[in-house]
Amino acid sequence: MSALKIAIIGGGSSYTPELVEGLIQRIEELPVTELALVDVEPGREKVAIIAALTQRMLARNGLEQVKVSVHFALDDAIRGAKFVLTQLRVGQLPARAADERLGLKYQLIGQETTGIGGFAKALRTIPVMMDIARKVEQLAPDAWIINFTNPAGIVTEAISRYTNAKIIGLCNVPISMHHMIADMLKTPYEQVQLQFAGLNHMVWVHQVLQNGQDVTSKVIDMLCNGATLTMNNIKEKPWPPEFLRAIGAIPCPYHRYFYQTKEMLEEEIASATEHGTRAEQVMKVEKELFELYADPHLDSKPEQLSFRGGSFYSKVALELIRAIHNNLGLQLIVNTANRGAIRGLPDDAVIETNCIVDAQGAHPLTFGKLPEPMHVLTQQVKAYERLTIEAAVHGDRRSGLLALVTNPLIANAQIAQPLLEEVLAINNAYLPQFK
Amino acid sequence: MSALKIAIIGGGSSYTPELVEGLIQRIEELPVTELALVDVEPGREKVAIIAALTQRMLARNGLEQVKVSVHFALDDAIRGAKFVLTQLRVGQLPARAADERLGLKYQLIGQETTGIGGFAKALRTIPVMMDIARKVEQLAPDAWIINFTNPAGIVTEAISRYTNAKIIGLCNVPISMHHMIADMLKTPYEQVQLQFAGLNHMVWVHQVLQNGQDVTSKVIDMLCNGATLTMNNIKEKPWPPEFLRAIGAIPCPYHRYFYQTKEMLEEEIASATEHGTRAEQVMKVEKELFELYADPHLDSKPEQLSFRGGSFYSKVALELIRAIHNNLGLQLIVNTANRGAIRGLPDDAVIETNCIVDAQGAHPLTFGKLPEPMHVLTQQVKAYERLTIEAAVHGDRRSGLLALVTNPLIANAQIAQPLLEEVLAINNAYLPQFK
């Protein structure tokens, strides 16, 4: 039997135990032979804790034969890998906290994917991801990069357009919505099908099927009557029923940033004042998690991980790997190049939609044109994303400025230049491309 | 358990026993309760033979409970049906023979789907299919029409654009190519996947996967080295290797009409001289088949049916019905509205490509743009098809003339008008829309 090596870049992440648990559950279909955990030097202690916990979890399930290796450089980890999972965070949580604080200063959404925070994170992350992809091209050209790193759509598109590495991006929003809607319908998850189309963190559910029957308007009615669809890191706030009925689709939780900008900003300000920013809160949760993980008696994923956010990450990643590895042709929701699936976006623009996944990767189902109000918003956000990619890949200030002017959460020519300069200054250590 | 009634329009066709055999094999997943065979008065004798044979075949398999009804009008047959299969032939084989003879007169391809024959057949068939679709709209609005009637792409598009009936078109070319390529690769059918995109009877295989690995160029090499891919009603003639390698995809047998027009015409002339036209030959085969069918001892599909052409019709139809009825999400090759799957064709143009089929119908996988030489040929043929539909639905001579001028197998302004007039005169009895 051939080797099945999986490299996990950002292996010291607190999410890793969930991945390990998922792998153990699927070991028959995914007979993994090695888990290569990669992290940066400053994360040495964390990754050691994770590696030890991983070994205990494997052992408990009689899987001592699976090798667990730890790396602080890419080459040995990537060489021979079949899958390379990227779940890294350049600058760690302090960089994220700085983005959020910058947003507060300018009265802008500072959240890590959609606004100025997402922009700054993209600039920091893309150079590191490019390095990884170059190594994959060279040392494991048949491997698939499975990217979770946010802003996942932008990062996936940068790699997909600027390298020859094979990459698919993932997010837990679609699967979370799927679970929440199935719960609303009191129907098993497997009997509900959803049609997604949009961009990462700006994706709509266009159709809900319950045992093959279209129940979209029923679900919209339930949402109009008070049901909510929120993830634990975005505060619940029901949509105005007139808006939901007019738009005729189900927005994802992150749509609040675009359609309730003022209200979301007020919440961010209030929450930061009371509890610190989201990153500052997460730092506390992480500290507690690693204390748990370090316990030599722990040999399974602890309950508390579910409070971290990011539920179902493990499930979407492993279902994707399973579909590719076994050429299954499963229908999954992933981030991949458009190729015409959504009208009016470039072929190489990464979108989030229903795909058939087999050994050749992800093949999007045809969606056609988004309804006009979604179409123009999606075009605008994608234009912002692509300008951001240009800025991040080439260190190009002009593209950076135009990105900020084009982002509908910023869209101001007056502040664009000082804001850009401040992003570059704060993140100076992580932006070699702008040197 | 709810009723599962299937209506078969053109039930007296010699193909029906194959369908019945397929149904018997799938009776667990498709627990059919009634087969309603519909035909025209002149076919009364044939449909009676088929009905009796059907009952014998069912009885042999212990399925006496399945009702077999015979109809010479649509209403009772369609009312309550879940699926309506259309496999009719307006004007029977003599009309087809007249088309072929007209082609010979003008030195044009007279074959029943691609050239002047296909044009005449579309004009005759579309009014009858419109009547059927209107009845379905009214009496069985949730039913799916499963159309085999040629020219299948044109007929399916006419119904799909001009009625609200739900329709999917089928052809046995893709499945036949799939079987032939699997045989060439000496690999089980299930381990070979093909990516099709094009129009009915003008479809290409763009990619061949063997256990998930791309072997397209290997298959092209085999074809260059003498392997052939021909169906028993199109004469074998290998493609020039330089052409196959340049085009980089696998043409379907009907592409010979477009890329080897002169040679195919010469063959048609020679064959008609020696054996009569294709329709004239088929009339003999049919006669023999019905003699067999009438034998009261026959209670299974006879071997000789396989010489008729149209192998695998039963399989593609029943797999499609199975996928819809059980909401399976199978990947099948069908004729359905484009909706953006192939770039540059109208959304409502019917194409032939890989689709996911579930209870909501067929959802095409995104293909993107066909390589340029195929793209422009496909655009031209689709333009011809749509002009033909306009002519057939509205009885519009101008569209008819432009259709003939646009069809690359005719494409002559000098003969277009006399040719059109001759088609209308010969088929006068079947063209109420031109009255």
Add this chain to the structure above:
Amino acid sequence: MSALKIAIIGGGSSYTPELVEGLIQRIEELPVTELALVDVEPGREKVAIIAALTQRMLARNGLEQVKVSVHFALDDAIRGAKFVLTQLRVGQLPARAADERLGLKYQLIGQETTGIGGFAKALRTIPVMMDIARKVEQLAPDAWIINFTNPAGIVTEAISRYTNAKIIGLCNVPISMHHMIADMLKTPYEQVQLQFAGLNHMVWVHQVLQNGQDVTSKVIDMLCNGATLTMNNIKEKPWPPEFLRAIGAIPCPYHRYFYQTKEMLEEEIASATEHGTRAEQVMKVEKELFELYADPHLDSKPEQLSFRGGSFYSKVALELIRAIHNNLGLQLIVNTANRGAIRGLPDDAVIETNCIVDAQGAHPLTFGKLPEPMHVLTQQVKAYERLTIEAAVHGDRRSGLLALVTNPLIANAQIAQPLLEEVLAINNAYLPQFK
């Protein structure tokens, strides 16, 4: 010589004397035989003053033979007209003031073309313009409607899509920019050519030619170094040089609403607090103008009209009429259906761009795709405009709600519904379509 009758709907406008002056200057090429001034009953006094002044102006130039008629109904005025100029204001200036006050209440731009003000004005104006167009279809089907009425792009598109009347929309922004840029270059107006493309009140200058040579970047440099390009009703505020250089084109003054929204809103608030809203200020100017116009000794356009804003209206209107009437093929900047000139906008979307104008109307020069940041903003604003047209023509609340959510100056799902209801309530008297 045939009659050349021109109808002016809103003939009692304070702008009319400028038009009359322009006509007198061009009398040889435009041998007008009748000016039919149309207004509403409440404007009886004003239109009488204008008619009398017009007659005195004509007499002073020896043109007593030109008939001046006054109408309070459309039929007689439109019958036999060759051109119908529309410069009306439904609800007069008080309705505009109410829009501006509504904007202030919601902290939104209330200006009469771009924000909530433009939306309300479109809802009020389109039904009246539809009536006019229906009369033109019936009584003067060869006549051209020359529309100045704001929001000019939206109004022109509504008529162009929903009637068969021939219409061209006009704005004084392009000609004003042309004059200002020529002045900056210290070059005669005629030796400067500008390439415009965009939407009304959201148009960019993409290229500046001085005697045929491209001097675009020189002009951008001048703007970066302090030159300004502002019209007397939009306050001067220089663009950040980095923004101008990055965008590489010259924004029109109204772009400030989109790219400096926060700053413009602050100015509107400050200005309204100090001097009243723009409409409230204009009411005073108008009162003074009509006092002047009523002076029986006045027989030419008074100097003070130039403070009213709207300079060059007369020139653009009369050059357009001259080009059509004499089949000249002049290159003019007008609002007309896109037909492919700007990529990615619908064919029937009204755009503002360079056109060749002859007896058959306006023929846009091909522009191609707007640079990405402009392209997505233009798409978004055009989507807003089209939703507004749907709301205005059909009295459709759903489209109205989606229009507000799509307008980038509003774009908030939370306030959209109350805001819409308030617009409908305030303008109740002018919105028969919502009854």
Add this chain to the structure above:
Amino acid sequence: MSALKIAIIGGGSSYTPELVEGLIQRIEELPVTELALVDVEPGREKVAIIAALTQRMLARNGLEQVKVSVHFALDDAIRGAKFVLTQLRVGQLPARAADERLGLKYQLIGQETTGIGGFAKALRTIPVMMDIARKVEQLAPDAWIINFTNPAGIVTEAISRYTNAKIIGLCNVPISMHHMIADMLKTPYEQVQLQFAGLNHMVWVHQVLQNGQDVTSKVIDMLCNGATLTMNNIKEKPWPPEFLRAIGAIPCPYHRYFYQTKEMLEEEIASATEHGTRAEQVMKVEKELFELYADPHLDSKPEQLSFRGGSFYSKVALELIRAIHNNLGLQLIVNTANRGAIRGLPDDAVIETNCIVDAQGAHPLTFGKLPEPMHVLTQQVKAYERLTIEAAVHGDRRSGLLALVTNPLIANAQIAQPLLEEVLAINNAYLPQFK
């Protein structure tokens, strides 16, 4: 006053005296200072005859100050030129005759622009034109190349896409049609306007205006009633009235090759049998012309030149040069990059349509989508042209094969390969790119 040098590549052509005559007539607006005639060594005698005749013509008009220089290399001729006219013929008339004979052998249209002849000529011509364009880039980067060399559309596109030289292509078909239609209408040329859109030698007149009024259907009626529109090198054959009325536009004479292929081929065969091929006939005419030109008493363009074909070449070239040189903004029919003017063709595809010509070159008026039957034919021919350009620029056999298969006058996979090989063999001396 600055120098105005015009280089004429292929200066020894029999057409040159017409150009010289046109220049003399426009000397005030085009104060030319030097005419640099360039030819190949084998044409030394001819170019000497032309240079001497040119000098006599100039002298007769008192324009001795205009310098006439003769060159057998490009550098000195191109350096300092403002315009570079290309009217060359690689391989001279014998190469053309060989193409025509090859066509006859394969029963294909051998004419020098549309069929196998045009393909062969493109392969021969493009390398030479690329050399010229490279010299222009280097030695006269502001100069405009004015290209007449056939196939003019293909050649112009090759240069426009693969070099930075500025180029506009010209043809005498549009102006000839304009003159013929004006004659049919018994109206002065200046009072008739035509809207052209299509490709070179495949262009349609979509609208005819007579003094600004649309008379298109009147002209079509005249053509249906026997009026013909033929050029002296394409034999007259009226279009079937039903075809003309159905298509609703006026085809150019070269459309006969596409819509009456069989008939045209029969004529070519008959004519070649009786008089030799077209090239063989032209060789005789040319011989006679040069005998005339050599007469030292001749100091004006002789009457006999008009029998050569190519009437109005001088007029279209000089009007174009006049419009550019004087920044006039004239509306002319030229070959230039599409940029969106005709829907569905690439931006960089060279089309033939109405353009505004000024100092910045040619700016196409927006046409929109061609009616469907023309759209698909145009797409197909443009695809052929672009494959031919790939073959010609890169010496790529695969593109050459696909070009032949895509050309609707060939379109046969069986003969494509032997035909391609024969073209390459016959033209071996002129095809360095295939070495």
